[in-house]
Amino acid sequence: MLDSIRKRQRTLLTLITIIVIVAFAWIYNPATMRRGEGPGGAIGKLNGRxxxxxxxxxxxxxxxxxSxxxxxxxxxxxxTAGRTRDDQFLSFAWNMLLVRDVAxxxxxxxxxxxxxxxxxALPQFQTNNQFDPAKYQQVLDTVLKPNGFSAADLDNVVADYLRYTGVADLVKGSSPLPEAMFKEQYDLANQKLSxxxxxxxxxxxxxxxxxxDDDIQKYYNQRKGTLLSPERRxxxxxxxxxxxxxxxxxxNQKIAVMKPLAQQADSFAQAVLQNPGNFDQVAKEKGLNVVRTDSFTFDKPDKTIAxxxxxxxxxFNLSKENxxxxxxxGPDGFSVMKLVDIDASRPLTLAEAKDQIITAIKEQKAQAAIQAKANELRGKVDADMKKGVGFVQAAESAGAKVETPEPFALADPGKSxxxxxxxxxxxxxxxPNExxxxxxxxxxxxxxxxLKIEPxxxxxxxxxxxxxxxxxxxGYERIAVREWLRVELQKAGRPPIFGQGAS
Known part of the structure; x- marks a missing residue:
């Protein structure tokens, strides 16, 4: 069933927009079926069911x-949750079930x-801003039905959208952005600071x-469980x-020429998802060039993808199982990747970690020295300011070099x-005067x-x-909706893959 669903993705949106065709390539992954060991497998409970x-x-x-x-x-x-697309779609589906319950x-x-x-009212069914029954029927007959969708499926999606907007509007209506907060942020960004x-x-x-050497050994002994080599892939x-x-x-012209590339990429992905071992063979049969990277870390990726x-x-979202x-x-095309090897992270030896340890110790000691110096200076300055001395004079008297840049706003800082x-x-x-x-x-x-703030x-x-x-x-209202979802899910229940904490 899952394979047939994935195959439908390639053509459904051809008559609507290439952007959505690309989106179709995201939807299904064989891992989805394994979440609950088949369609009847339980994922979790929501509101007791x-x-x-x-x-x-x-x-x-x-x-x-x-879409x-x-x-x-x-x-x-x-x-609202998930690192991989599979998990993001699970997040969407779970939230949709919650919205249905609330509605x-x-x-x-x-x-x-x-x-x-x-x-x-959907734009796809409009002619001259009026509902066009012929367009509705055309999309139904030539786009939806050939790909396994029916008018009832469209009804269900529209009903879900109405439920979502109904619930979201109630949340948004009770959570408008306070103008005082808006004004405070504007003032903070635009007031000129001296x-x-x-x-x-x-x-x-x-x-x-x-x-x-004793410092290095002590640091290593205390932290050797966390001194690890980076994972390489x-x-x-x-x-x-x-x-x-x-x-x-x-x-607008690039979109048109991207369409066949999207279809080619999806065709290739369909062919290799079920049997990753055939990645090179399928690429060869389709006349495609396979590029193999060197081993690399997340922070220092291979030049091919840097x-x-x-x-x-x-x-780094790929796994040996998937x-x-x-x-x-991407901005100029599409890619499909296969994980070849994982060089797992491992504890570093003292020799391997030495340079890293020296850097860390210097940073710690420098930070402590800076804080001590700043506290000493501030103590002297505060004491003089209580006697009526200005900050600049007090700091200079304490031996500090003081800069007084031209007044600026955080939103337009210029040289500052x-x-x-x-x-x-x-x-x-x-x-002011703080x-x-x-x-x-x-x-x-x-x-x-x-020294001074200009209003x-x-x-x-x-x-x-x-x-x-x-x-x-x-934007503030969208945040309110997501926060509402987080709180409601804590009460109603979340799928085990996301645990029971905040989204």
Missing amino acids: TIIVADIQKIERNIQLA AFGMQDMIRDLT KSLEIEPASEQIAQAEK LAIVRFNRADFESTIQVT TVEMVSFELTEDQKKLPN GDAALVRQV PVSDVIE ADIAQLIAANGANPE TLKLLEDKGGAMLVHV VDQQKYEEYKKTEFAAQNA
Whole structure:
């Protein structure tokens, strides 16, 4: 059954959009069937009832239709967990089951007439902004039915979307973005800050630090269980890429030439998913070039995939049980990968870990020295400021070099970008005549004193609010929906694959 479902993916969306064709290549993986050892296998319990694999597969299958008919907001909001696509689809399906339960309990189940009206409003069935029965029938006869979908399947997807929007609207309606929070964030980003800065450069402190053999041995003895070599992997990859001339095409033209590549990639993936051992043979039969990487780590990927973070993530999501990847979309084509070898992480010997240990000890000692120096300086400055001395004079009297950069806003820092980034990264909320907590980064630390804050232009704020509040409110509401799902799932039950904690 699973194989036949995967084969249907290749053509379903040809008449709608190439983007959705690509999405179809994601949906099913043979591992899905093994979650519960067959369609009747139990996955877990939700609100006291047992959920089986078949329940999940029905919803996973309908994701294809939801994506095809533009219901990406539902897919996005209900996919709240999982590192792999299989687990993400399980997350979506589980959340959808929860939404169905909640819609029923709140008596906001969509009626048949509501479902029919919502279908008529779908853009795929419109001509001149009016429902076109001929288009509806064409899609039903030439796209859905040949791929095993029926009008009832579309009804079910639309009903789920109405349930989702009904429940989500209730959550969003009770959780709007407070304007006070919006204004506070605007002020924080746009108010001009006049600061006095004292820098503590880590390199200056590390240069005087000596690390003895005893230090190294002690560090190793205390942490040898965590001093590990990085896991290394080797993969083979088949790519389906645009030509150099095609890569230069405008996006609307590039989509058209990507279509056959998507179909080729999916055809290849279908052929090797069930028998990964035939990866090289199938590639040879199809005239495809197989590229084998050198062994590499996650942090230092092979040059073949170093420029594509999505490919690197996929490599480290593969397993010996499921060594072949889904079709992976890139900016100029598609790829399918097979895991060849895993060089597992292992404990390092003292000799292997020595350089790493020396670096760690120096960092620890430098950080401690910086904090001690900063505390000493701050103690002297605070004492003088209580006597009425200004921060700059007090810091200079204590022997510190003080910088007073030109006033800047965090949103427009100019030459003070490093200072702005450090303030933002530490979540600092500057107040006039305040000395912030010591702000640290890899390069060292800064002691920052706020000399003055210029208020924002109220008229500019009102203009900003008109253009940006709605979008930020929508984002805030999406966060509220995901938080609501997290809390409700803790009460209703989550599939064992995700444990019982937060999403």
